Amino acid sequence: MPKPFSNIRSAAIDGRALNPIFRKIQLKQLHDGLLEKASDLQDAIAADTGYTPAEVQIEYWLAMHMLTQAFTAIDTDQSLHEEYAVSRGQNMPQAKEAVGIVVIHPAKHAFFSCLMSALVPALAAGNCVIVQAEQSLLRTPPLVLDLIIQALDDDIFETTTNPINEPDLDHPHIRVLQNGSESAHLSHHLVSESKARVVAVVERDANLDVAARELVRSRFALRGRSPYAPDVVLVNEWVKKEFLEAVVRHTVRFVSEGGKKSPPRTAPGQSLSELVRTEKGVNVLSWSSAGAVVEVEDRKSPLLRRKVQEGCLLVHAVTSIDDAIDFSRRYANIHPHRTRRITSDRLQSNGRLGAAASFRSRVFLLTSYSSSRGAF
Secondary structure, eight states, rough: OOOTTTHHHHHHHEEEEEEEEHHHHHHHHHHHHHHHHHHHHHOOOOHOOOOOOOHHHHHHHHHHHHHHHHHOOOOOOHHHHHHHHGGOOOOOOOOOOOOOOEEEEOOOOHHHHHHHHHHHHHTTTTTTTEOOOOOOSSSHHHHHHHHHHHHSOTTEEEEEESSOOOHHHHHOEEEETTTOOOOOOTTTTTEEEESSSEEEEOOOOOOHHHHHHHHHHHHHHGGGTOSSSEEEEEGGGGGOOOOHHHHHHHHHHHHHHOOOOOOOOSSOOOOOHHHHOOOOSEEEEOSSSSSSEEEEEOOOOOGGSSSOOSSEEEEEEEEHHHHHHHHHHSSOOGGGGGEEEEEHHHHHHOEEEEEHHHHSSSEEESSSOOOOOOOO
């Protein structure tokens, strides 16, 4: 019996996907295939998630935009010039090699755009790809995977619902674990900690209106289900009143613009909304169809220790950045080396669902100054 993934392994050994013209052809075919079925894809996403039409269109646009960027970034003339650098007696220290095989464990949240965020860079870099998908009754995963299979060469893409063991691959590879991992992270694992808690920090010199607007959109968009939306917002006590007023104002505006109602909690245990009704030391500032805005005064409250999976924005006051970092480390189990500074200008330029769709760091400092310009 042949070993599984023999075609993928052979293609990776031969470097079949390294040719820049071949890569551009594959990306173009994938783009055209997804574009042709745009209506079916968006209908499936809407049926599976209950997102608003605008949110569905944004998820689709993000996926297609990744393809466009990757296609444009491949310069065939430059690749040819670099390939023959040795023949000209030139060094090429910036040369890069593909890993060979990329195994993707796609996220359950925003399946389409999350899968494409890993698949497209892997293909553009000259890798073969295997997607280990879970069996699902949802419409989106099988539709997306079928379209990808039809668009891409059989030797560079494959899907499976069975666990993939290291001996099955028998070739250098990277695993992209978009749902996190309970086991130890190995050197060839790229892990998205989707179950980790997210803290947003609003400092006293932040643009409060912009910060409130983006945090409201992040928490209440996508029906409050984004794993990268803030689980708690730490705001400097000097600007707490103004910030909360802005949050309530933007919450009302979000609901009036057609924000969908947060779905009932289906996971085991008491929902956050039920806890808020019975918990002491909390002030409910707003309660709408999209969710609730709650000020939590007691730092030891259990509300501040759980992952939020519904439309509920929790706000807690801190005295300083040091206090916020201490809170994050002590109560949220978040370490300061995961901190990133984000300016209000960057928040404003990232679009309405940038926060909900793209948050990757565990701690965010919303200030009017930034010494770091990395994208998020």
